[in-house]
Amino acid sequence: MTDALLQVVGSGLEVVDLGRQLRTGMPQSPNHPQFWHTLPRRHGDMVRSDGSSAANDMISTGTHVGTHIDALAHVSYQGSMYGGVDAVASGVGGKYDELGVHTIEPMIRRGVLLDVAGHLGVEHCEGGYEITVDDLEATAKRQGVVVEAGDVVLIRSGWGSKFAEGAPYVGGPSGVPGVGEDGAVWLAEHGVHAAGADTIAFERLAPGGGHALLPAHRVLLVEHGIYIIEALDLEGLAQAGWSEFTLMLVPLNIYGATGSPVRPLAVRPKGAA
Structure with missing residues (x-):
């Protein structure tokens, strides 16, 4: 018997890549080590007797650069991580055994795009704009989607259109739009994965405030065990008009790490309405 999933794959899929290309010098949080790529060996550095040669690469990177996922070990509050795990004791030995990124199972889940910028009729929300619960609910209603338990909810502010500009995307002086504590609580109440x-x-990052206060991280990671995905490219998804899709995301299996670069994919059967 042919597997139903194989039948869907065989009939053709539409795929939207949600990951940013990793490049030296790309914009990133100043709190994390930079991504760096170099070629220790280039073609011609060593040539074999038959005239062939090989090139190779080396990368160094923080785990929270480019499109990436935050493991539950990434944030603590008043000395504890998710589930009451002692944050200091857990880090002894230089790895987080209990809540590291290796504990995140590969995600093949219902994805929902909430295109807040599209709903508000703007190219992008202004720097420092707080995406409210009303914004989230009105966007979902306009798109005709219902956020359900276990979903992966992606919120488009339009700010991603600034990624190629570098520093403006990081948004130090201007701030960056996003949900606040109330929006995070709304997501948690819906039981999102x-x-x-x-x-x-x-x-949301306040103008000039940097990463001084991150209440949504506390609510999601520490209080509810909900993973956070940052620096997504949602422009193509919005242009395609997809509100619902299958999200596929697999972190690198780095034992004890607090996060991982990812390349998420939004997938639908070809011709789906």
């Missing part, structure tokens, strides 16, 4: 956005830190 993960939440993501097209911005550097997922949640």
Whole structure:
């Protein structure tokens, strides 16, 4: 018997890539080590007797650069991580055994795009704009979608269109749009599995405030065990008009790490309405 999933795949799929290309010098949070790529060996450096040669690469990177997912070990509050795990004791030995990124199972889940910028009729929300619960609910209503338990909800502010500009995307002086504590609570009340956005830190950053306060991270990661995906490219998804899709996301299996670069894919059967 042919597997139903194989039948869908065999009939053709439409795929939208939600990941940013990793490049040296790309915009990122100043709190994390930069991505760096170099070629220790180039063609011609060593040539074999038959005239062939090989090139190879080396990369160094923080785990929270480019499009990436935050493991539950990434944030603590008043000394504890999710489930009451002692944050200091857990880090002894230089890895987080209990809540590291290796504990995140590969995601093949219902994805929902909430295109807040599209709903508001703007190219992008202004720097420092807080995406409210009313914004989230009105966007979902306009798109005709219902956020359900276990979903991965992706919130488009339009700020991702600034990624190629570099520093303006990071938004130090201007701030960055995103949900605040209330929006994070709304997501948690809906029982989502993960939440993501097209911005550097997922949640609202106040103008000039940097990463000084991140209440949505506390609500999602520490209080509810909900993963956060940052620096997504949601422009193509919005242009395609997809509100619902299958989200596929697999973190690198780095034992004890607090996060991982990812390349999420939005997938639908070809010709789906």
